[in-house]
Amino acid sequence: xxxxxxxxxxxxxxxxxxxxxxxxxxxxxxxxxxxxxxxxxxxxxxxxxxxxxxxxxxxxxxxxxxxxxxxxxxxxxxxxxxxxxxxxxxxxxxxxxxxxxxxxxxxxxxxxxxxxxxxxxxxxxxxxxxxxxxxxxxxxxxxxxxxxxxxxxxxxxxxxxxxxxxxxxxxxxxxxxxxxxxxxxxxxxxxxxxxxxxxxxxxxxxxxxxxxxxxxxxxxxxxxxxxxxxxxxxxxxxxxxxxxxxxxxxxxxxxxxxxxxxxxxxxxxxxxxxxxxxxxxxxxxxxxxxxxxxxxxxxxxxxxxxxxxxxxxxxxxxxxxxxxxxxxxxxxxxxxxxxxxxxxxxxxxxxxxxxxxxxxxxxxxxxxxxxxxxxxxxxxxxxxxxxxxxxxxxxxxxxxxxxxxxxxxxxx
Amino acid sequence: xxxxxxxxxxxxxxxxxxxxxxxxxxxxxxxxxxxxxxxxxxxxxxxxxxxxxxxxxxxxxxxxxxxxxxxxxxxxxxxxxxxxxxxxxxxxxxxxxxxxxxxxxxxxxxxxxxxxxxxxxxxxxxxxxxxxxxxxxxxxxxxxxxxxxxxxxxxxxxxxxxxxxxxxxxxxxxxxxxxxxxxxxxxxxxxxxxxxxxxxxxxxxxxxxxxxxxxxxxxxxxxxxxxxxxxxxxxxxxxxxxxxxxxxxxxxxxxxxxxxxxxxxxxxxxxxxxxxxxxxxxxxxxxxxxxxxxxxxxxxxxxxxxxxxxxxxxxxxxxxxxxxxxxxxxxxxxxxxxxxxxxxxxxxxxxxxxxxxxxxxxxxxxxxxxxxxxxxxxxxxxxxxxxxxxxxxxxxxxxxxxxxxxxxxxxx
Numbered sequence: 001x002x003x004x005x006x007x008x009x010x011x012x013x014x015x016x017x018x019x020x021x022x023x024x025x026x027x028x029x030x031x032x033x034x035x036x037x038x039x040x041x042x043x044x045x046x047x048x049x050x051x052x053x054x055x056x057x058x059x060x061x062x063x064x065x066x067x068x069x070x071x072x073x074x075x076x077x078x079x080x081x082x083x084x085x086x087x088x089x090x091x092x093x094x095x096x097x098x099x100x101x102x103x104x105x106x107x108x109x110x111x112x113x114x115x116x117x118x119x120x121x122x123x124x125x126x127x128x129x130x131x132x133x134x135x136x137x138x139x140x141x142x143x144x145x146x147x148x149x150x151x152x153x154x155x156x157x158x159x160x161x162x163x164x165x166x167x168x169x170x171x172x173x174x175x176x177x178x179x180x181x182x183x184x185x186x187x188x189x190x191x192x193x194x195x196x197x198x199x200x201x202x203x204x205x206x207x208x209x210x211x212x213x214x215x216x217x218x219x220x221x222x223x224x225x226x227x228x229x230x231x232x233x234x235x236x237x238x239x240x241x242x243x244x245x246x247x248x249x250x251x252x253x254x255x256x257x258x259x260x261x262x263x264x265x266x267x268x269x270x271x272x273x274x275x276x277x278x279x280x281x282x283x284x285x286x287x288x289x290x291x292x293x294x295x296x297x298x299x300x301x302x303x304x305x306x307x308x309x310x311x312x313x314x315x316x317x318x319x320x321x322x323x324x325x326x327x328x329x330x331x332x333x334x335x336x337x338x339x340x341x342x343x344x345x346x347x348x349x350x351x352x353x354x355x356x357x358x359x360x361x362x363x364x365x366x367x368x369x370x371x372x373x374x375x376x377x378x379x380x381x382x383x384x385x386x387x388x389x390x391x392x393x394x395x396x397x398x399x400x401x402x403x404x405x406x407x408x409x410x411x412x
Numbered sequence: 413x414x415x416x417x418x419x420x421x422x423x424x425x426x427x428x429x430x431x432x433x434x435x436x437x438x439x440x441x442x443x444x445x446x447x448x449x450x451x452x453x454x455x456x457x458x459x460x461x462x463x464x465x466x467x468x469x470x471x472x473x474x475x476x477x478x479x480x481x482x483x484x485x486x487x488x489x490x491x492x493x494x495x496x497x498x499x500x501x502x503x504x505x506x507x508x509x510x511x512x513x514x515x516x517x518x519x520x521x522x523x524x525x526x527x528x529x530x531x532x533x534x535x536x537x538x539x540x541x542x543x544x545x546x547x548x549x550x551x552x553x554x555x556x557x558x559x560x561x562x563x564x565x566x567x568x569x570x571x572x573x574x575x576x577x578x579x580x581x582x583x584x585x586x587x588x589x590x591x592x593x594x595x596x597x598x599x600x601x602x603x604x605x606x607x608x609x610x611x612x613x614x615x616x617x618x619x620x621x622x623x624x625x626x627x628x629x630x631x632x633x634x635x636x637x638x639x640x641x642x643x644x645x646x647x648x649x650x651x652x653x654x655x656x657x658x659x660x661x662x663x664x665x666x667x668x669x670x671x672x673x674x675x676x677x678x679x680x681x682x683x684x685x686x687x688x689x690x691x692x693x694x695x696x697x698x699x700x701x702x703x704x705x706x707x708x709x710x711x712x713x714x715x716x717x718x719x720x721x722x723x724x725x726x727x728x729x730x731x732x733x734x735x736x737x738x739x740x741x742x743x744x745x746x747x748x749x750x751x752x753x754x755x756x757x758x759x760x761x762x763x764x765x766x767x768x769x770x771x772x773x774x775x776x777x778x779x780x781x782x783x784x785x786x787x788x789x790x791x792x793x794x795x796x797x798x799x800x801x802x803x804x805x806x807x808x809x810x811x812x813x814x815x816x817x818x819x820x821x822x823x824x
Contacts, residue, residue, distance in 0.1 A: 033611070037630050051793075053615050058721065058789060088647065089606035091617035107606050107670075107720060109618045148792040156797070164630025165796035165823070168722055171623040172793055176611035194501035194519055199445070199588035203465050205503035206521045211583040218449050218576030235500065258519075308519060309470065310580055340752040341781075369753075377470060380560040381463075381584050384577035385568070411577070 006283035010395050011319075011355040014285050014295070018323050021281050021297050024330035025252050029182040033170055038224050039180035040330045041160045047153055050146035051172045054091075054109045059141045062101035062123060062130055063092075063114035066140065072132040080130040086111060101130045110142060117141040149173065159332025181330045186220050187251035188213055189230035191240055191268065192258040192308065197232065211381060212257040212306065212313045219317055220255075223325050237267045244271050253301060253328060255321070256294075258308035268305050272296045275303060286354040286395065290316040295324070302328060310381040315357050315390060318411065339407040342369035344391060349399040359387035360408065371408055387411065418695035422807050423731075423767040426697050426707070430735050433693050433709050436742035437664050441594040445582055450636050451592035452742045453572045459565055462558035463584045466503075466521045471553045474513035474535060474542055475504075475526035478552065484544040492542040498523060513542045522554060529553040561585065571744025593742045598632050599663035600625055601642035603652055603680065604670040604720065609644065623793060624669040624718065624725045631729055632667075635737050649679045656683050665713060665740060667733070668706075670720035680717045684708045687715060698766040698807065702728040707736070714740060722793040727769050727802060730823065751819040754781035756803060761811040771799035772820065783820055799823065 009017065028042040057063065064080060072078035085103040086092040096102050096113035103125075104110055104117055115138045122134035149155055149172065156166060162180070170178060190210045198209045210232055217227040230247040233240045248254045254275075256268055273279045276298030285293050289312035294305030302324050306313040342362055350356040360371035371391050376383035389408040393400055400406055421429065440454040469475065476492060484490035497515040498504040508514050508525035515537075516522055516529055527550045534546035561567055561584065568578060574592070582590060602622045610621045622644055629639040642659040645652045660666045666687075668680055685691045688710035697705050701724035706717030714736050718725040754774055762768040772783035783803050788795035801820040805812055812818055 089618045143789055148794050164627045167630050168623045168627035169793045169797045171610040171626045174613055198583040201586055206501045211580045214583045215576045215580035218579050377555055381581045382560050385581045
């Protein structure tokens with residue numbers, strides 16, 4: 001495949017091509033619920049019991065028949081006979097008749113015959129008689145059996161990312177093991193004769209430390225991906241290609257950094273094409289920063305060629321890498337509000353047909369978020385340190401004006 | 413100390429009391445940069461070298477004196493003599509004179525005497541002569557030595573949370589070890605005779621599985637905290653107090669779940685007071701859900717008494733637990749946009765003087781976020797599974813009206 005066949009893609013086209021070209025790894029492993037945080041569920045989970053399993057009180061109070069409290073008030077209390085007490089963790093076996101009240105603690109089971117619980121703050125027990133100071137409605141302060149989860153219903157669909165609340169919901173059913181997709185592995189390789197390991201104490205003139213490894217692997221770890229560090233390869237084609245092949249075979253996705261601009265020593269496209277079919281599907285995106293980005297699939301495994309500039313590499317990996325990784329992990333959650341809206345503090349020009357991503361500092365003023373552009377070339381890592389968001393100027397816009405509400409991708 | 417001395421606090425008062433009462437653990441450990449993601453920097457870091465270390469080209473092109481390109485255009489090209497080439501990772505030693513151009517790859521050092529780089533797309537080399545098709549400004553396509561980070565300047569302050577971009581900035585200085593505060597440890601204890609381990613396959617009538625452990629420890633893990641599981645203690649005071657003491661001694665913060673409503677068997681306050689001075693500083697918050705929350709400090713260690721209802725426990729821990737843990741970890745980062753604004757789909761009433769937190773599902777409609785309330789009692793874990801945010805109705809409001817812009821704490 002020749003490079004000239006590639007037309008630069010818009011951001012929207014790139015997102016669509018990712019949806020089309022990336023498929024999940026899909027290998028299932030069984031994992032203890034306690035270890036499953038942020039994993040992706042491989043099978044739907046349905047409830048085999050009601051949650052709660054019984055009618056529970058949500059307060060400390062007296063189980064009653066709601067009707068028996070009608071008309072009660074501070075000035076005109078009603079009277080009921082206290083006929084017992086339910087202890088925590090015990091079945092409420094003794095039924096309640098009209099005119100009676102039975103004490104129930106928070107979380108306790110309410111007795112058969114009762115339909116609501118009068119809070120202790122709204123009544124007073126005096127030698128076996130309960131003065132009721134408030135009328136309540138049937139169902140008040142009670143959670144019915146199955147009100148949270150009904151036996152037989154599907155609680156979570158396959159592809160759900162397990163947040164703390166999903167883990168909690170699974171625990172409420174007594175589920176202690178779950179089928180999840182195994183976490184994916186990425187391999188990272190830097191290319192470029194000028195790149196030296198990040199922990200090199202002294203630099204020769206012309207050398208640059210490999211900082212993209214740390215920013216890219218940091219993001220990947222935030223997304224639950226283990227990263228194999230493949231080191232730095234020289235610009236020599238044979239060495240680069242064999243190192244890339246070796247890493248490609250160890251991982252579910254290969255990330256290459258640097259060498260993706262159209263330079264004399266740019267073998268990145270050739271190396272990617274050598275890994276397998278169908279190969280490159282995006283070669284250049286009309287985006288600033290990050291134009292020389294390459295996306296490919298080789299025999300089912302994605303390969304990302306990131307631009308070398310640190311801030312460009314991070315922005316591109318945040319925008320497209322995360323989408324690729326979620327697809328690969330099998331996550332099917334609904335789109336969540338990763339973008340907030342803020343008002344821009346300055347006019348910014350932009351070329352129509354190109355999406356611009358402007359690093360910004362966010363601050364609150366009079367109850368609104370404002371976004372202040374951080375000016376700096378895409379090679380500057382400190383622009384990302386100073387920023388906590390990226391403003392998106394979509395490709396159909398010619399720029400944005402001071403005070404406009406703009407979408408911001410938060411990076412904190 | 414008697415419980416009647418405690419007045420219910422507002423949310424704002426609670427935040428202020430947390431600021432006042434919680435101090436950082438502050439134990440420093442040295443850690444490899446690769447392992448430092450999300451750690452809190454214990455000392456400021458200043459740069460002992462310039463980043464970049466030399467004047468770099470940001471493109472593939474020809475280093476020139478910008479003035480020599482003035483007047484160049486597609487129709488009226490200028491001409492320069494190509495006097496050499498700089499290789500990647502090599503020092504550019506040969507100086508450039510007026511009228512000359514030297515090839516430099518992306519990331520390469522520009523030669524002394526040059527002040528800008530003309531992209532290869534804007535020129536053409538023909539037998540030693542360069543046709544220039546564009547005029548450029550001094551500094552164009554060049555990052556100056558020290559433009560990213562200047563030697564001597566403070567790059568990061570103590571208390572900074574190390575995101576991928578901060579790790580990258582440290583790597584750009586060749587820093588491979590950092591002084592960070594050691595991660596904190598929390599201990600978790602459930603109380604209540606009705607609570608059984610979450611993985612109990614079958615429940616006796618009246619029993620409830622300990623799901624708060626999984627939701628609370630899940631959140632804590634997201635904030636970088638290791639959680640010691642203390643199991644479930646009965647409501648017996650002696651057993652509860654000695655178990656709490658044992659866990660308190662192993663951890664930096666103790667989290668108790670359940671037993672914090674004012675019930676007959678509620679020893680939680682007494683147990684917390686037994687751990688040390690000054691003791692409880694918040695006993696009850698005017699918030700819905702989560703009123704029966706207890707916050708304390710015993711000999712410098714925070715203790716949190718969470719309400720027993722799963723959704724209440726999660727919301728309270730998300731709102732106040734995270735603030736306490738960040739303070740304890742020594743994090744001093746600026747407030748970040750954890751709250752977005754969305755429009756509410758329904759009128760919601762609220763009592764003035766009380767802060768209400770309404771679980772919502774967020775969706776995008778015509779370029780705006782809308783928040784749809786998920787109706788359900790605070791005991792229902794599934795309300796949190798269905799929601800991806802919490803709308804805040806602050807204590808001075810009597811409610812919110814359909815279409816209002818409201819602050820939402822995202823929970824995805």
